[in-house]
Amino acid sequence: MRINQITIKPGKERSILQRHPWIFSGAIHSATKAIPPGSCVNVQDTKGQFLARAYYNPDCSLAARVIGYEPGLELNEALFTQRLAAAWQRRAPLRTTSSNMQRIVASEADLLPGLIIDRYDDWVVFQILTRGMELQRDAIIAAIRTVINPKGIVERSDEAIRKKEGLEERKELVQGELPPGGLFGLEDGLKLGFDLWDGHKTGFYLDQRINREIVGRYAADAEVLNCFSYTGGFSCAAGRGGARSVTSVDESRAALDFAEQNWALNSLPEGRHQTVRADVFAYLRELRDQGRNFDLIILDPPKFVSDKQHLDRACRGYKDLNLLALQLLRPQGYLATYSCSGLISRDLFQKVVFGAASDLGMDVQILHHLSQADDHPVLLSFPESLYLKGLLCQKLSP
Ligand code: SAH
Numbered sequence: 334m335r336i337n338q339i340t341i342k343p344g345k346e347r348s349i350l351q352r353h354p355w356i357f358s359g360a361i362h363s364a365t366k367a368i369p370p371g372s373c374v375n376v377q378d379t380k381g382q383f384l385a386r387a388y389y390n391p392d393c394s395l396a397a398r399v400i401g402y403e404p405g406l407e408l409n410e411a412l413f414t415q416r417l418a419a420a421w422q423r424r425a426p427l428r429t430t431s432s433n434m435q436r437i438v439a440s441e442a443d444l445l446p447g448l449i450i451d452r453y454d455d456w457v458v459f460q461i462l463t464r465g466m467e468l469q470r471d472a473i474i475a476a477i478r479t480v481i482n483p484k485g486i487v488e489r490s491d492e493a494i495r496k497k498e499g500l501e502e503r504k505e506l507v508q509g510e511l512p513p514g515g516l517f518g519l520e521d522g523l524k525l526g527f528d529l530w531d532g533h534k535t536g537f538y539l540d541q542r543i544n545r546e547i548v549g550r551y552a553a554d555a556e557v558l559n560c561f562s563y564t565g566g567f568s569c570a571a572g573r574g575g576a577r578s579v580t581s582v583d584e585s586r587a588a589l590d591f592a593e594q595n596w597a598l599n600s601l602p603e604g605r606h607q608t609v610r611a612d613v614f615a616y617l618r619e620l621r622d623q624g625r626n627f628d629l630i631i632l633d634p635p636k637f638v639s640d641k642q643h644l645d646r647a648c649r650g651y652k653d654l655n656l657l658a659l660q661l662l663r664p665q666g667y668l669a670t671y672s673c674s675g676l677i678s679r680d681l682f683q684k685v686v687f688g689a690a691s692d693l694g695m696d697v698q699i700l701h702h703l704s705q706a707d708d709h710p711v712l713l714s715f716p717e718s719l720y721l722k723g724l725l726c727q728k729l730s731p
Pocket residue numbers: 533537538541560561562563564565566567582583584585588611612613614633634635
């Protein structure tokens with residue numbers, strides 16, 4: 334039987350030997366003819382030395398993603414079942430009576446590049462991002478049934494990035510009935526609802542779990558402004574932390590409706606939460622012009638940049654936002670500020686926030702370096718898996 338192979342250019346093997354899972358088309362010297370896009374190949378150097386096993390899509394610039402280091406390794410139901418079971422097991426300590434939502438498979442970081450699987454209570458949502466994973470759709474669903482056996486399974490492969498792999502977007506109810514009125518899961522004791530079908534990404538931003546808990550600790554008696562609130566996860570955490578008032582700001586009315594519902598569901602004090610549908614940038618300027626002040630401001634914007642050419646523009650965006658927020662903070666007030674743009678390193682993000690404080694002539698302390706929740710592991714050989722970074726700051730003066 335013919336074994337499909339791709340051969341790596343001399344000098345380009347290094348990252349593969351260091352177990353980085355991405356192989357760009359520019360690193361490929363040659364490939365066996367007519368490899369069906371998405372199928373598994375052996376990766377070798379020009380001397381014929383085996384390097385890794387990967388799936389390959391010749392139509393993409395990110396052409397191959399490594400799945401393991403044994404020749405002949407295949408993506409199939411057995412492999413998905415084994416890796417999903419391992420990922421499920423790794424996260425067992427995170428499943429408690431007060432938390433039933435988790436990322437179970439975080440793509441490359443769980444050795445399943447191009448696949449995301451989230452569990453929300455008795456529901457599993459999966460997302461396929463590459464041709465290699467697309468070919469394995471049935472095996473993935475079978476593995477989810479074997480390992481997790483949820484009541485419902487939803488596919489939310491409706492990410493535009495699939496176009497790069499020549500794939501259409503797909504959204505499908507694979508098993509069960511959609512929970513009417515949204516799904517209500519538990520995060521550290523908070524009941525949080527969102528729309529499984531039309532909500533962002535796979536429904537909910539699980540990566541902020543730990544940060545919601547941390548922010549809650551600084552909310553006692555505070556006037557809180559939660560910018561880019563989505564369904565109000567941070568708002569409810571601040572409410573539980575004893576906030577005097579919380580304002581949730583987002584451009585999505587549907588998300589804000591959930592934020593209101595979530596506040597009430599957690600029996601948080603009536604009349605202390607309001608939602609504002611607005612563009613955060615414009616709204617922050619408005620508040621500044623009105624001379625408004627807050628004790629705790631949360632900035633959790635969407636990803637600002639996905640290609641290097643636009644890095645400067647993204648930094649200016651982050652700087653503007655943080656500058657506005659620092660102006661609105663009372664002395665001794667707290668700023669929880671995030672970036673989920675993978676291209677912006679932790680160092681760079683800190684420099685941007687420093688730039689904002691420095692322009693304002695302010696002393697600002699970092700109290701916590703913030704990151705993604707522990708169900709979003711980072712693979713050491715794949716630093717790209719660390720994408721969410723943040724700072725919890727306190728404004729000292731003026
Ligand atoms: N902090 C949220 C997640 C934020 S995701 C949580 O803990 O769940 C980013 C949110 O920003 C989305 O809800 C999106 O609707 C909103 N958004 C994006 N651009 C915006 C803008 N310019 N103004 C207001 N909201 C915006």
